Amino acid sequence: MTHQIVARAVADGRSKLREDEALALLRAYGIPVPDFTIAESEEGAVKAADQIGYPVAVKVISPQIVHKTDVGGVVLNVADAQGVREAFRRLLEGVKTKAPYADVEGVLVQKMVPRGVELIIGAVYDEIFGHLIAFGLGGIYTELLRDFTMRVAPIDEHDAWEMVREVRAYRLLTGFRGMPPRDIDAIVDVLIKFSRLVTENPEIREADLNPVIALEEGRGAYVVDARFILRPS
Numbered sequence: 001m002t003h004q005i006v007a008r009a010v011a012d013g014r015s016k017l018r019e020d021e022a023l024a025l026l027r028a029y030g031i032p033v034p035d036f037t038i039a040e041s042e043e044g045a046v047k048a049a050d051q052i053g054y055p056v057a058v059k060v061i062s063p064q065i066v067h068k069t070d071v072g073g074v075v076l077n078v079a080d081a082q083g084v085r086e087a088f089r090r091l092l093e094g095v096k097t098k099a100p101y102a103d104v105e106g107v108l109v110q111k112m113v114p115r116g117v118e119l120i121i122g123a124v125y126d127e128i129f130g131h132l133i134a135f136g137l138g139g140i141y142t143e144l145l146r147d148f149t150m151r152v153a154p155i156d157e158h159d160a161w162e163m164v165r166e167v168r169a170y171r172l173l174t175g176f177r178g179m180p181p182r183d184i185d186a187i188v189d190v191l192i193k194f195s196r197l198v199t200e201n202p203e204i205r206e207a208d209l210n211p212v213i214a215l216e217e218g219r220g221a222y223v224v225d226a227r228f229i230l231r232p233s
Helices: 004-011 019-028 042-052 081-098 141-145 157-166 170-178 184-200
Strands: 036-039 056-061 074-078 106-111 117-126 130-137 148-152 204-214 221-223 226-230
Touching: 004 019, 004 226, 019 036, 019 056, 019 184, 019 226, 036 042, 042 056, 042 081, 042 106, 056 081, 074 081, 081 106, 117 184, 130 157, 130 184, 148 157, 157 170, 157 184, 170 184, 184 204, 184 221
Parallel strands: none
Antiparallel strands: 036 106, 056 074, 056 106, 117 130, 117 204, 130 148, 204 221, 204 226
16 A cells, blocks of 8 residues: 555655655654754754764755765764854855755755665566565675666565575675774674565655665664655546
């Protein structure tokens, strides 16, 4: 059954979810995301950061901006209220300069996640097979290394473990050159729940969870950024 977040966006005639909707949808399926709040003003952003706890990331929210980093739409590791104010102003000025066509609806204030291995989990809808689930190394390396594997949804625990083991980045997850091993059980859990999410929401045409931060063993895996593209009704 289609989730109300997706159904509402489709009913509104939108082709994608806002980032706060995307994160809320993931959370509804039990997929871990950092605490976040939407703010429409500078003081609202400060209040949100104070409540969430520092450090935070501040990201611009605009329906016209798909890749926020390309237009200077993300400020990371903001440590205090003054930093939030400066980030808010910098984001608005950056978007005004680099994407003057964009309508800014506010900012997303998000709790920073500790450093970890960056992964990508995605989905694309195929008219023959249905949703295909992708997994691989994320962050800036996604397009550079193209280290990923795919399965037809829905996937089970066996499929998810196979996907994790198939990528070359698997060595990073098990503890490469003295690095601590990552929480592979948590990664597998995210893959299974994400597969269920897209299977139950056929209106989703594409989805990218990038990055998914894999923390040390026993500490989980968190989706930091998410994008959902919807099929027209």
